[in-house]
Amino acid sequence: MTVPDAPPPHVMVRADQVHKYFGRLEVLRGIDLTVNAGQVCVLLGPSGSGKSTFLRCINHLEKVTSGRIWVAGDLMGYRQRGDKLYELRDKQIAAQRRDIGMVFQRFNLFPHLTALQNVMEAPLRVKSEPREQVREQAKALLDRVGLADKAASYPAQLSGGQQQRVAIARALAMRPKLMLFDEPTSALDPELVGEVLDVMQGLARDGMTMIVVTHEIGFAREVGHQVVFMDAGVVVESGSPREVIDNPREERTRAFLAKVL
Amino acid sequence: MTGQPEPLKAVPVRHPGRWVAVAVIVVLAAMFAHLLLTNDAFHWSFMFRNMFTPAVLRGVQGTLLMTVLAMFFGIALGIGVAIARLSPNPVLRGVAWVYTWVFRAVPRLVLLALLGNLNILWPQISFGVPFDTYIGKIFGITDLHLRVFEGQTRNLLTGFVAGLIGLALSEAAYMAEIVRAGMQSIDPGQEEAATALGMRRSQTLRRIVLPQAMRVIIPPTGNETIAMLKDTSLLIYVPVTAELFFQLSAVGSRTFLPFPMYVAASLWYLAMVSVLLVGQHFLERYFARGHRTEQARIRLAGIAGEQGGTL
Numbered sequence: 001m002t003v004p005d006a007p008p009p010h011v012m013v014r015a016d017q018v019h020k021y022f023g024r025l026e027v028l029r030g031i032d033l034t035v036n037a038g039q040v041c042v043l044l045g046p047s048g049s050g051k052s053t054f055l056r057c058i059n060h061l062e063k064v065t066s067g068r069i070w071v072a073g074d075l076m077g078y079r080q081r082g083d084k085l086y087e088l089r090d091k092q093i094a095a096q097r098r099d100i101g102m103v104f105q106r107f108n109l110f111p112h113l114t115a116l117q118n119v120m121e122a123p124l125r126v127k128s129e130p131r132e133q134v135r136e137q138a139k140a141l142l143d144r145v146g147l148a149d150k151a152a153s154y155p156a157q158l159s160g161g162q163q164q165r166v167a168i169a170r171a172l173a174m175r176p177k178l179m180l181f182d183e184p185t186s187a188l189d190p191e192l193v194g195e196v197l198d199v200m201q202g203l204a205r206d207g208m209t210m211i212v213v214t215h216e217i218g219f220a221r222e223v224g225h226q227v228v229f230m231d232a233g234v235v236v237e238s239g240s241p242r243e244v245i246d247n248p249r250e251e252r253t254r255a256f257l258a259k260v261l
Numbered sequence: 262m263t264g265q266p267e268p269l270k271a272v273p274v275r276h277p278g279r280w281v282a283v284a285v286i287v288v289l290a291a292m293f294a295h296l297l298l299t300n301d302a303f304h305w306s307f308m309f310r311n312m313f314t315p316a317v318l319r320g321v322q323g324t325l326l327m328t329v330l331a332m333f334f335g336i337a338l339g340i341g342v343a344i345a346r347l348s349p350n351p352v353l354r355g356v357a358w359v360y361t362w363v364f365r366a367v368p369r370l371v372l373l374a375l376l377g378n379l380n381i382l383w384p385q386i387s388f389g390v391p392f393d394t395y396i397g398k399i400f401g402i403t404d405l406h407l408r409v410f411e412g413q414t415r416n417l418l419t420g421f422v423a424g425l426i427g428l429a430l431s432e433a434a435y436m437a438e439i440v441r442a443g444m445q446s447i448d449p450g451q452e453e454a455a456t457a458l459g460m461r462r463s464q465t466l467r468r469i470v471l472p473q474a475m476r477v478i479i480p481p482t483g484n485e486t487i488a489m490l491k492d493t494s495l496l497i498y499v500p501v502t503a504e505l506f507f508q509l510s511a512v513g514s515r516t517f518l519p520f521p522m523y524v525a526a527s528l529w530y531l532a533m534v535s536v537l538l539v540g541q542h543f544l545e546r547y548f549a550r551g552h553r554t555e556q557a558r559i560r561l562a563g564i565a566g567e568q569g570g571t572l
């Protein structure tokens with residue numbers, strides 16, 4: 001068996017033949033994906049196609065059954081010596097995850113902490129940075145997502161859109177190299193979707209590498225550099241937004257787009 | 262005051278059932294008061310004279326100290342056992358399961374009696390290399406002693422220490438179940454978000470899961486503390502002498518008037534538990550902060566208040 005080498009430095013994410021089983025259910029069936037640094041990759045696909053599972057494999061919240069994933073040059077979850085793989089310890093995997101921010105459909109803010117404390121928590125505990133510096137940085141991040149005046153509010157006192165923007169600030173506080181978004185606007189009232197997409201578009205403009213699962217085709221077309229359409233655990237087609245969204249080659253892609261557009 | 266609307270005038274809802282209940286309660290209370298005042302077996306003045314003697318007050322001190330210490334060690338150990346129960350490590354899970362099984366199955370009273378008589382099993386206790394004499398024999402040395410510390414069980418395991426160990430071990434088993442239920446009540450998304458931020462399992466538990474679980478853990482822990490305060494009366498079987506019930510019972514048997522001293526014990530426990538109940542109220546309020554259900558509860562209380570009831 002030939003062992004695939006780590007990807008070159010301009011590649012932020014590489015997935016190589018990723019398979020994932022839940023028991024006997026095969027949810028991912030050989031996913032290959034390359035995302036270059038500074039690029040926005042939009043994942044489209046019907047419900048149950050394995051998009052969330054794939055995102056969770058990227059930051060090793062889920063263990064892949066076979067295949068490999070590299071993020072920023074690190075093989076996620078393992079260390080390779082020769083052609084042997086060694087599982088990493090909890091501590092080492094946690095260190096790998098610091099380079100990867102994640103934003104969830106249901107926000108998952110810490111309800112017992114204020115917005116500012118939510119943003120400060122990880123840099124304080126994980127990086128042990130000085131408190132004053134972390135506080136200044138957290139305030140700047142809340143300002144960046146337009147919530148400077150909500151620093152002292154608890155999540156329960158914020159609207160869905162505001163909560164999701166705090167969640168984005170919280171992820172950015174670790175200064176990640178890669179941001180994963182799992183349907184960040186699906187739980188929001190329609191009039192709140194725009195404020196979150198605006199923040200994400202700003203991030204993309206600043207050169208953040210992002211993988212975004214979304215049904216917002218407008219966002220995919222405008223912000224995405226690469227669009228990947230998944231169905232039943234495989235990548236059906238991928239390419240530029242113009243190729244995949246405006247001129248899909250596959251019947252399955254066309255059928256899906258007809259439903260969401 | 263311009264344009265203030267007039268309060269609405271309406272005949273309030275009548276509650277005839279309440280008046281009937283009040284009448285019944287008044288009669289029952291009068292009967293009870295009559296019993297208290299007329300029956301000589303209460304020996305009220307004798308009771309009050311013996312309720313606040315220095316020995317009894319030292320007993321109260323001992324009871325409070327024992328409650329605090331037993332709950333402190335019980336909670337600390339209980340959190341550890343709960344974390345072990347939910348650990349990915351199967352050995353830890355197994356040990357934690359056996360622990361809760363044993364200490365929930367053995368009655369507190371029996372456990373305390375056992376610990377009070379441990380000196381029958383081991384007259385001496387020592388800490389050092391285990392099986393040292395056997396190891397010595399293998400190498401041809403008779404009487405090899407590799408011990409750091411040795412002492413008479415009777416001196417090391419005083420009644421107070423034996424009682425504390427018994428109550429704390431037993432409490433830890435119940436606290437473990439309470440803490441586990443609290444941790445499991447937290448949305449898995451919380452742990453996931455913390456993990457995704459690069460926090461380790463121990464940090465996630467300490468900073469994210471446990472503080473939120475507190476809201477679920479505190480009310481039953483308050484009840485456990487109250488139960489513990491009352492269960493210190495079981496220490497009479499160890500025996501522990503620096504304890505309220507032991508002291509009051511001693512007066513009772515010395516004077517052949519046990520009944521008034523049992524009434525005195527009831528009054529003492531009533532007073533101490535009442536203080537705990539007030540403390541519990543404030544703790545619960547603190548740990549509910551920033552939580553939606555707390556805000557809902559306040560709103561509901563407002564509505565109930567308008568309707569003339571309480572929650």
Ligand SMILES: Nc1ncnc2c1ncn2[C@@H]1O[C@H](COP(=O)(O)OP(=O)(O)OP(=O)(O)O)[C@@H](O)[C@H]1O
Nearest residue numbers: 022023025027045046047048049050051052053054
């Ligand atoms: N922990 C799990 N255990 C068992 N099956 C799971 C688990 N997580 C996901 N699945 C299954 O894997 C499949 C893919 O789920 P996944 O959440 O990745 O889909 P998705 O593309 O994100 O869908 P959606 O758009 O609804 O979020 C589904 O059939 C789901 O039931």
Ligand SMILES: [Mg+2]
Nearest residue numbers: 051052053182
């Ligand atoms: Mg999903």
